[in-house]
Amino acid sequence: MTYCVGMVLEKGLVLMSDTRTNSGVDNISTFRKMFHWTVPGERIITVMSAGNLATTQAVVSQLEERTKAPDDRENSLLGMPTMFTVATEIGRLLRDTIDERQKANGNSGRNRFTASIIVAGQIAGMEPRLFYVYPEGNFIEASLDTPFFQIGELKYGRPIIIRGYDRTMSFEDAIKLLMVSFDSTLKANLSVGLPLDLMVIEKDGFAPSHTNRITAEDEYFQSISSSWGDALRSAFHSLPDYQIKD
Amino acid sequence: MTYCVGMVLEKGLVLMSDTRTNSGVDNISTFRKMFHWTVPGERIITVMSAGNLATTQAVVSQLEERTKAPDDRENSLLGMPTMFTVATEIGRLLRDTIDERQKANGNSGRNRFTASIIVAGQIAGMEPRLFYVYPEGNFIEASLDTPFFQIGELKYGRPIIIRGYDRTMSFEDAIKLLMVSFDSTLKANLSVGLPLDLMVIEKDGFAPSHTNRITAEDEYFQSISSSWGDALRSAFHSLPDYQIKD
Numbered sequence: 001m002t003y004c005v006g007m008v009l010e011k012g013l014v015l016m017s018d019t020r021t022n023s024g025v026d027n028i029s030t031f032r033k034m035f036h037w038t039v040p041g042e043r044i045i046t047v048m049s050a051g052n053l054a055t056t057q058a059v060v061s062q063l064e065e066r067t068k069a070p071d072d073r074e075n076s077l078l079g080m081p082t083m084f085t086v087a088t089e090i091g092r093l094l095r096d097t098i099d100e101r102q103k104a105n106g107n108s109g110r111n112r113f114t115a116s117i118i119v120a121g122q123i124a125g126m127e128p129r130l131f132y133v134y135p136e137g138n139f140i141e142a143s144l145d146t147p148f149f150q151i152g153e154l155k156y157g158r159p160i161i162i163r164g165y166d167r168t169m170s171f172e173d174a175i176k177l178l179m180v181s182f183d184s185t186l187k188a189n190l191s192v193g194l195p196l197d198l199m200v201i202e203k204d205g206f207a208p209s210h211t212n213r214i215t216a217e218d219e220y221f222q223s224i225s226s227s228w229g230d231a232l233r234s235a236f237h238s239l240p241d242y243q244i245k246d
Numbered sequence: 247m248t249y250c251v252g253m254v255l256e257k258g259l260v261l262m263s264d265t266r267t268n269s270g271v272d273n274i275s276t277f278r279k280m281f282h283w284t285v286p287g288e289r290i291i292t293v294m295s296a297g298n299l300a301t302t303q304a305v306v307s308q309l310e311e312r313t314k315a316p317d318d319r320e321n322s323l324l325g326m327p328t329m330f331t332v333a334t335e336i337g338r339l340l341r342d343t344i345d346e347r348q349k350a351n352g353n354s355g356r357n358r359f360t361a362s363i364i365v366a367g368q369i370a371g372m373e374p375r376l377f378y379v380y381p382e383g384n385f386i387e388a389s390l391d392t393p394f395f396q397i398g399e400l401k402y403g404r405p406i407i408i409r410g411y412d413r414t415m416s417f418e419d420a421i422k423l424l425m426v427s428f429d430s431t432l433k434a435n436l437s438v439g440l441p442l443d444l445m446v447i448e449k450d451g452f453a454p455s456h457t458n459r460i461t462a463e464d465e466y467f468q469s470i471s472s473s474w475g476d477a478l479r480s481a482f483h484s485l486p487d488y489q490i491k492d
Contacts, residue, residue: 155401159430163478175488184405200490210490223486231481232409238477240469242421244446244456 001191002033002050002152005161005178006118008130008142010168012203013120016178017048018152018186020193034197035060036121036208037067037077043123044206045077045086046199050152051115051135058097059090059117080123087119087131087139095137116151120201128203156188157181171200171210179214179224196221247437248296248398250279251407251424252364254376254388256414258455259366259447262424263294264398264432266439280443281306282367283313283323287452289369291323291332292445296398297361297381304343305336305363333365333377333385341383362397366447374449402434403427417446417456425460425470442467 004017015034022028031053036046047063049056066076080086094117101113114135122128130142132149142149147167150158157180164177175198185192195215202209214221250263263279277299282292293309295302312322326332340363347359360381368374376388378395388395393413396404403426410423421444431438441461448455460467 155434156405158434159402159405160478160482162433163475164482172488172490175490176485177482179488180482180485187408188401188404220486220488227485228481229409231484232406232478234484235474235477235481236406236410236423236426238480239422239426239473240466242418242425242466244418244421 001189003154003157003182003185003189003192004033004048004050004118004151005148005157005181006048006120006130006142007148007165007174007178008128008167009147009171009174010203011171012205012209013046013122013128013130013201014171014174014178015046015048015118015120015199015201016175016182017197018182018192019195019197020191021053022191025190028191028193030193030195031057032197034199035064036199037063038207039078041124041206043078043121044201044208045083045119045121046201046208047090047120048118048151049115050117052113055094055097055101055113055115056117059093059115062093062097063090082126083119083121083123083129083131086121086123087129087133087141090117090119091133091137091139094133094135098135118149118151122201122203122206124204124206128201153185153189153192157185160184171202175200176224179221180228183221183225183228194221247435248279249400249403249428249431249435249438250294250296250364250397251394251403251427252294252366252376252388253394253411253420253424254374254413255393255417255420256449257417258449258451259292259368259374259376260417260420260424261292261294261364261366261445261447262421262428263443264428264438265441265443266437267299268437271436274437274439276439276441277303278443280445281310282445282454283309284453285324287370289324289367290447290452290454291329291365291367292447292454293336293366294364294397295361296363298359301340301343301347301359301361302363305339305361308339308343309336327369328372329365329367329369329375329377332367333375333379333387336363336365337379337383337385340379340381344381364395364397368447368449368452370450370452374447399431399435399438403431406430417448421446422470425467426474429467429471429474440467 117133119131133139200210379385446456
């Protein structure tokens with residue numbers, strides 16, 4: 001499993017992903033699920049992935065390969081004119097990768113090689129954008145109504161994001177919100193694990209304005225994890241009491 | 247879908263269930279999922295069910311039928327010597343009901359008729375007990391380590407129960423906790439719906455000491471639902487702030 005969240009704020013984009021991969025509970029590893037490409041001052045494109053690791057690594061490796069051929073920038077994320085064309089190309093690549101693997105396995109592996117990708121970024125002259133790319137290759141874009149996307153194990157950490165999200169919030173508050181959401185998820189699902197990768201993309205910065213890898217030793221994450229329990233209990237006790245009338 | 251929670255406290259048992267059933271999103275209905283049988287002063291047995299409605303209704307109807315034959319109490323929940331035998335019998339009945347339906351459909355409906363049941367209650371001379379009965383007919387019992395069971399759509403409402411539960415809490419606090427957990431779930435999953443059924447079984451009471459059907463018009467539930475958002479935001483802001491150092 002996996003847990004990744006991408007969030008649109010007025011000030012830019014905030015992204016967080018875990019790093020656990022597992023094939024059963026007796027075979028777990030740590031793999032980065034967040035990757036980015038930049039042309040300083042012109043564009044930044046970040047992807048986060050959930051699903052079959054061989055599939056998502058194949059997609060990311062192909063995207064990476066293409067940026068290495070400087071004469072053929074059209075085919076590369078670094079040469080595409082808009083974030084829409086970037087999402088379209090990543091969708092095509094994702095679907096083709098899944099299809100190829102399924103065909104090679106006589107379609108017996110249907111749903112086995114599936115994956116989803118969050119695409120976030122900005123190209124100069126346009127707004128920051130956030131997309132959710134489905135295994136079928138099509139995608140949706142975040143909007144004022146739905147300003148964040150989650151992939152993987154999304155349910156445990158969703159209620160706090162629904163209640164806490166505010167488009168005008170600071171990057172610091174958004175990071176705090178994501179830490180709480182990830183902490184709730186980590187406590188409930190063994191297949192989501194530390195360390196976490198964090199990236200802030202400030203609007204018109206065209207580079208990661210802040211990144212962090214949050215390990216089990218991270219003091220801030222530890223303080224959130226330990227104080228959130230107390231804060232929740234205080235919140236709970238501040239609610240009106242139920243009256244048993246019978 | 248469904249959401250039901252059964253909880254063991256020092257003072258007794260607290261149970262809550264929703265009432266929504268759906269076959270697709272365009273065919274929703276309201277059905278009670280909590281049923282109980284009592285012998286005043288001697289025993290109370292309550293079940294809550296999740297899964298295929300025809301299956302769970304068949305099980306409950308058969309349990310009900312048996313209590314109507316006063317000369318044959320051995321076969322009835324009202325005549326069984328312990329809660330363990332009650333859970334065993336409900337498990338047998340559940341598995342047989344699922345098996346029968348699957349065989350009648352040439353096993354093509356495998357997993358289609360599945361269901362799970364929470365069994366809670368107390369028989370005089372013994373402690374209150376709580377069981378989770380699987381579709382296979384076997385079951386587990388709540389313990390000090392795992393003092394509550396959830397069935398159905400459990401993920402959204404789980405983090406708050408993990409953080410808020412305390413074995414020594416009052417019935418009023420436990421009800422408040424369940425209201426918050428159900429509110430988070432209702433906000434996230436359309437297939438869990440109001441009204442909610444609530445039952446408190448005080449230890450050695452051998453009757454429901456409090457019951458309530460919580461509708462959309464319930465003022466207490468409305469106040470929890472509206473104030474929980476504010477309380478959560480206050481809790482969130484009470485946490486230490488993240489420092490962006492780059």
